[in-house]
Amino acid sequence: MNYIPERAMAIMAHPDDIEFSCAGTVIKWTKAGCKVSYVLCTSGDVGIATPGMTRAKAAQIREQEARVAAERAGAEEIIFLREPDGLLQPTLDLRRRLVREIRRFRPEVVITSDPTVIFASDTYINHPDHRAAATAALDAVFPAAGQPNLFEEFLQEGFKAHKVRKVFISGHHQSQAVVDISDTMEQKLWALKAHVSQFPKSDPEEMVRQWASEHGAGQEIQYGEVFRVITLENDENWEYLRQVQNVGGD
Numbered sequence: 001m002n003y004i005p006e007r008a009m010a011i012m013a014h015p016d017d018i019e020f021s022c023a024g025t026v027i028k029w030t031k032a033g034c035k036v037s038y039v040l041c042t043s044g045d046v047g048i049a050t051p052g053m054t055r056a057k058a059a060q061i062r063e064q065e066a067r068v069a070a071e072r073a074g075a076e077e078i079i080f081l082r083e084p085d086g087l088l089q090p091t092l093d094l095r096r097r098l099v100r101e102i103r104r105f106r107p108e109v110v111i112t113s114d115p116t117v118i119f120a121s122d123t124y125i126n127h128p129d130h131r132a133a134a135t136a137a138l139d140a141v142f143p144a145a146g147q148p149n150l151f152e153e154f155l156q157e158g159f160k161a162h163k164v165r166k167v168f169i170s171g172h173h174q175s176q177a178v179v180d181i182s183d184t185m186e187q188k189l190w191a192l193k194a195h196v197s198q199f200p201k202s203d204p205e206e207m208v209r210q211w212a213s214e215h216g217a218g219q220e221i222q223y224g225e226v227f228r229v230i231t232l233e234n235d236e237n238w239e240y241l242r243q244v245q246n247v248g249g250d
Helices: 017-021 023-031 055-073 092-105 128-141 152-157 185-192 205-217 235-244
Strands: 007-012 035-042 077-083 109-113 119-121 166-170 177-180 224-231
Touching: 007 017, 007 023, 007 092, 007 128, 017 023, 017 035, 017 055, 017 109, 017 185, 023 035, 023 055, 023 177, 023 185, 023 224, 035 055, 035 092, 035 128, 055 077, 055 185, 077 092, 092 128, 092 152, 109 128, 128 166, 177 205, 185 205, 205 224
Parallel strands: 007 035, 007 109, 035 077, 109 166
Antiparallel strands: 166 224, 177 224
């Protein structure tokens, strides 16, 4: 899949979720000139098990690691919503906050995870925060962000309703789109390894290479990332909307 959007937003639950799932694609896009925003619903503040580590200190560490990872991927910005890690819920307030970010940044594409996947494999139960973040993200994308009569208060900040063209869903069991990340695999790993606190005794490289190799195998691609792609606006509609919504502008 060779599609490159002008602007994209990745919405995930934790620091390192983007790096594991879609950073190779993000890097491919940023290298081609796409502007990318990262939105993390939590700061991963229960994700460091070191004795004596406080949640406040863990949040500082993980946010800094996420900033480094985002910079290595070429992302334009990273937003921390600082919702409770491990207890994330797809509340109306979280949807509202995500609508604000979508209307502010005006992405052509939103990347998120799959809210329907519980048993990701025979050895892993998908984290409830992943499902909650994805549910909130999808509910924010449609219909809320594009409906001018919802969350009208954002007009006071100059953030008008915005319709997203496509949603890339990572981790879906019926993923049909493969993005070739062979040329960005090393940079993806470099971004992932910014999360030093998450790998105190192990190196994720072999595992991540194996995943990417398996994802690319059916397409004769060395390394791939897979997505289910939902097209909300066809080419004709989008060409009109991108002008009205000023997607390519700053």
